[in-house]
Amino acid sequence: MSKLYVANGTQPKKMTIDLLERINPLRGKSKDIRIAIKPNLVCASPAEKGATTHPEIVEGIIIYLTRNGFNNIEIIEGAWVGDSTKRAFKVCGYEDISKRYGIPLIDLKDDSYVTKVYKGMELNICKTVFEIDYLINVPLIKGHCQTRITCALKNLKGIIPDSEKRRFHTMGLHKPIAYLNAVVHQDLIIADGICPDPYFEEGGRPVKLNMIAAGFDPVLMDSYAAKILGYKADAIKYIVLAESEGIGRIFKDDNDIVNIYEDSSAADNVTIVQKEKKYLKLIEQADACSACYSNLVSALEKLDELGAAEKIADQICIGQAYRGYRGTLGVGDCTSCFEKYLPGCPPSVEDIIKFLKE
Template sequence: MGKKDVCKMSIIYINYGTKLQEITYEIMKEANIKAGLNSDMTIGIKPNLVVSRPAKEGATSHPEIVEGIIQYLQEAGIKNIIILEGSWIGDSTQKAFENCGYSALAKKYKVKLVDTKHDNAIRKESKGIQLNVCESALAVDYLINVPVLKGHCQTGLTCCLKNLKGCIPDSEKRRFHTLGLHTPIAALNAILRPSLHIVDSICGDLSFEEGGNPVVANRIMLGFDPVLLDSYGAQLIGYDPDEIVHLRIAKEYGLGNYISDETNIIELNSQNRPLVNIKANPIGSLLSKYIEEDSACSACYASLIYALDKLDRYKGDRIKIGQGFKGKKIKGLGVGQCTSGCEQYVKGCPPKASDIIKILENL
């Protein structure tokens, strides 16, 4: 790996907004993705369609993000594009394609949908483990992973690494659990090695992969190192990266590096982040009694909601958050750079939920 590639692996691009197709195209352009493409490639796009529920509920990848990806690829001269996914056991991928907007997307852009539940499986070995992997995922020249950053009832976090479970047949999904789930997830990533990851962090669910408690952050993230993105995502939703076992194993396997002071975070539209819509954050409404909000951006507010949810119960005064507190000297605790005038505040723009938790636990 050359010096240029090493530098590329240490970058996280972040874009904010509500026009999802537009911000996706924009972030791919900023990262100059076309420089690594050629028109003869077959490119696979792997969203998260674990269940047949609309993306606004926090479980599945927004079709508008995938549309932005397709638009960028086709304008770059790519003709062979497939969208591949296999919903979780007991749910229908075809139903998810239809209900989540992907059937219409495929028809509009003339791209192929592949249900990996009905795909051939090829036996592969990784890190001493035999795994059955769907042929379509192995056959593409360039795999774009489009996970949702959200909580998970078993692994704590699901993002780039865990999203590749949709590239194995249902029988193998069952076996992953008998193998302890975490180690085979890391081993699968060592086999597939996606070329690009575009993380849907628009409104991932608070703690459950099936959706129902979305927390609106209105951002997408792009990078080439899944461990880097997942470690950053873990902090955003309130975990230390080492708490996510499959993430720790993936790092040990040499699949990437954790976020550090050396990570280059490039933000687009950071001055125009959408403000929080409390009605769009149903779980936020339940926790709002602990918050004094004044023109908070959705990404900052999301971090605070994730942090409060992970505490058994917060007993302090209401926490200040939002641009309305800029330049003001205020008693109490604030969250985010805008509240730097508070007696105590959590740094960051937006702050990480993991940092907020540390402060709240010591109050």
């Protein structure tokens, strides 16, 4: 039965190499296979802020692979709608890795796509994904204001075009995420729990968990991530759906974990408690994209810290389903027919704060 391997500590590169040496994931594979590493570079924000995969983990993977004779490696990613993957590659330290090790960076926003159908649902997926032989998914163990958490299953959203990312939101996110994982198999997962943001996908409130987890089952990994982030796995709909599609099994207890260091005293014993975000009641979202929704939540969180969130409005509308509809107060271009709306696709956190204050 598949297990999760965990390393605790503060040296991401060494921890990653130790994990890979322990699990020896590529045994028996031809040295010529084309390997893609898929980090989470959702936005152009350095790993210390808690939104993006620590570059030292990816560096550790590259060192392990090349030491073992695997040299056909690339890094693939498509940042969220509204940000540039190339900017994220630069800001997050991946351009340096690319130069140092001669590894190409593939911006999937420039890729064409193929359409796959799973149980009647069409899924447009970047072409490159079907040309590689081995996919190493390197997500963060991170909070998400729409789906509560994001880890291995949801990180595959970076391998679809921007138009499809928007469409996933119109389909409610959970089912298309589960179905995408039924179509695209991830061969290995190295999940970054060094200093992720347990509350917001765009980072800003990192917590030092000082751990990395490796495994082969994305459902097991995500249900373990949910536990770390203070949720029960059955509270995350796409995990439950993915399990029912036979993609993996749900984490049960500590018997599912192998800690690779005998002395795991380096582990920070952090318990994440999710606080109630009362200001979420103000948001009327209908098919909102991640960046748009997340920026609005982040703006309200900041206003809440100033004690101003609940005085601002009774209702703030956001999302693609408002296109062409009239209303009172909206955020984003999709609400352009509203009496008052903030343009932008997506508008920035700073602009939303300014707009709501006004």
